[in-house]
Amino acid sequence: METPPLLKPGLYRAEGSAARPGQPALLGGVCACGHVFFPLQAYGCERCGGVDLQPRVLSGAGRLLASARVHLHPGKGREAPFTVGSIRLDDGPIVRTLIEGDLGALHPGLAMVTTLVPVADAEGAPRLDLRFAPEGV
Amino acid sequence: MAAVLRNLRPVYVAGIGFHRYQFASATTYVDLGLTAVRAALADAGLAWPAIESAYFAKALLPMAPGRAMLRHLGATGLPIVHVENASASGSAAFRHACMEVAAGLADLSLVVGVDKPMPLAPAERLAGIGGLADDAFAPFTHFALLADAYAARTGASVEDIALVAVKNHRNGARNPFAQHQKERSLEEILGGRKIAGGFTSLQCTPVGEGAAAVIVASEEGLRRQGIDLSRAVRVLSSAGRSQRLYEDATRYDAMLTQETTRIALAEAGVSAADLDVVELHDAFTVEEVEYVEAMGLCPDGQAVPRLKAGEFDIGGRCAVSPSGGLIAMGHPIGPTGVGQIGEITRQLRGEAGDRQQPDARLGLAHMVGIGAVCYVHVLGAV
Incomplete structure (x- = not known):
């Protein structure tokens, strides 16, 4: 069976980074000042205002800062309950996203890695979207 | 070095007024706002024509609701500015009224905040920098x-x-004036x-409508209207x-x-x-x-x-x-x-x-x- 395309190919890729080849990588950026950020943008650096911004592949690994089970969600296209978390990537930036895997084990400090899960896009076509899950589960 | 408020002319709050915060209703924003403004004027002991400028705080109402409301107090021609700063819209409006009075550009200024629940779309989403799961x-x-x-x-x-x-x-x-009074x-x-997470509905602010108004004043402006500082803050x-x-x-x-x-x-x-x-x-x-x-x-x-x-x-x-x-x-x-x-x-x-x-x-x-x-x-x- 053919692998579905990524839902948000501007934000991540299926291939890993040099440091974490097994985990889908995030597509961030780095400024000439050294500030590493996610996602990639070309408007200007939030730390120094510089515009010398280059793409930087970020490893799909980090530590859980916080998580919450969402029981009620006002938006369309996503049914509660689901679990969200904030993760500090090993490469620095903090991301907030959906959490997959063993939700009972979640606690701040837990090692988390990226994973691609099958979803449908707005038209119902199959896609793969990035999530974080506890490492080794 | 730039001045701070305290080094300028003293600024006072001379009147306060509210329309109760409540769940969305058929009451128009004009009704909500006028109730608060009239209460603030009465509390201060001021008549509307004495007010020299108006700061209208709103985050959800569409463009330019100010004059369409304030004209019902008498269209005095005062300058009206709308202030939108998300949840801090009212605080920002108050700050700017204080700065105007402190600078001596006005003696009596109205700050009024009015809103009704409306669909919300933070502009940050328009920056074209989406996150992994913003919709969640x-x-x-x-x-x-x-x-x-x-x-x-x-x-x-x-x-x-x-x-x-x-x-x-x-x-x-x-x-x-509270939305929840229990x-x-x-x-x-x-x-x-x-x-x-651990949140239940009563640990979260209710979405609603309402209005609040305050009169920002200089001592000079109040005295000219025959009002002393006994109730001023x-x-x-x-x-x-x-x-x-x-x-x-x-x-x-x-x-x-x-x-x-x-x-x-x-x-x-x-x-x-x-x-x-x-x-x-x-x-x-x-x-x-x-x-x-x-x-x-x-x-x-x-x-x-x-x-x-x-x-x-x-x-x-x-x-x-x-x-x-x-x-x-x-x-x-x-x-x-x-x-x-x-x-x-x-x-x-x-x-x-x-x-x-x-x-x-x-x-x-x-x-x-x-x-x-x-x-x-x-x-x-x-």
């Missing part, structure tokens, strides 16, 4: 994550954090509809900041609150320990415990024990959100920051009835808004 994050989701981190950092339980709602619903029950037990609060400082990069980026609300409060207290020449009454942005329970620590009302990690000891109750060391706060009084957005100034003024006048903080002399109002932006004002009894 409502404001309460953001704060549920903060509550989880606060609990892990301090050892506080879900029940501990929910005690903020017990206090604020108790205060709101004594406020005739005391709630901890069991009732914890047993409510589950929202996210002085605005001692005004600070506004926006989010920077912080080491713990998830706690930007608290970090921003800390730096803005520090500026406002320093400009007023007072310390957090001097405060008798504080109105803060408690849209969700965890915010109050985070912010009382960030403001310096208690040491880091001590908010829950201090809350349990009654320090933030009316009658405690410093009454926090005696109005009921955003949790019980409500958060109609545009009016909220203006309403905080109204509550602090009422407290410092000693006119807050059965929710009066005894001997209140010094008060602080604090709002954060999506973006994030933050405003802190310090007010003192005359």
Whole structure:
């Protein structure tokens, strides 16, 4: 069976980074000042205002800062309950996203890695979207 | 070096007025706003033609609602400006009215906040920089994550954090302008509809409508109208900041609150320990415990024990959100920051009835808004 395309190919890729080849990588950026950020943008650096911004592949690994089970969600296209978390990537930036895997084990400090899960896009076509899950589960 | 408010001409709050915060109704925004403005004028003892400028705070109403409302007081031709700064719209409008009066460009200025629930679309989404799952994050989701981190950092339980709602619903029950006016037990609060993380519905600010108005005045302007300063409250400082990069980026609300409060207290020449009454942005329970620590009302990690000891109750060391706060009084957005100034003024006048903080002399109002932006004002009894 053919692998579905990524839902948000501007934000991540299926291939890993040099440091974490097994985990889908995030597509961030780095400024000439050294500030590493996610996602990639070309408007200007939030730390120094510089515009010398280059793409930087970020490893799909980090530590859980916080998580919450969402029981009620006002938006369309996503049914509660689901679990969200904030993760500090090993490469620095903090991301907030959906959490997959063993939700009972979640606690701040837990090692988390990226994973691609099958979803449908707005038209119902199959896609793969990035999530974080506890490492080794 | 740029001037600070306190070094300019003294600025006072001379009148306050409200339309009760309530669930969405058929009442027009014009009705809501006029009720608050007429009440503020009556409270100050001023007639509308004496007002020289108007600041109209709103975040949800469409473009230019100001004159369409204010014309019903008599179209005097005064300048009207609309201020939108998310949840801090009312606070920002108040700051700019204070600056105008302090600078001597006007003697009597109106600040009014009015809003009705409308579909919301933060402009940040238009920047074209999408996150991994932006659609999964409502404001309460953001704060549920903060509550989880606060609990892990301090050892506080879900029940501990929910005690903020017990206090604020108790205060709101004594406020005739509050959206929720019912005391709630901890069991009732914890047993409510589950929202996210440990939050239940009564730990989250209700969405609603309403209006609040204050009159900002110079002494000269009041005297010209035959009014003395006996019921006036002085605005001692005004600070506004926006989010920077912080080491713990998830706690930007608290970090921003800390730096803005520090500026406002320093400009007023007072310390957090001097405060008798504080109105803060408690849209969700965890915010109050985070912010009382960030403001310096208690040491880091001590908010829950201090809350349990009654320090933030009316009658405690410093009454926090005696109005009921955003949790019980409500958060109609545009009016909220203006309403905080109204509550602090009422407290410092000693006119807050059965929710009066005894001997209140010094008060602080604090709002954060999506973006994030933050405003802190310090007010003192005359």
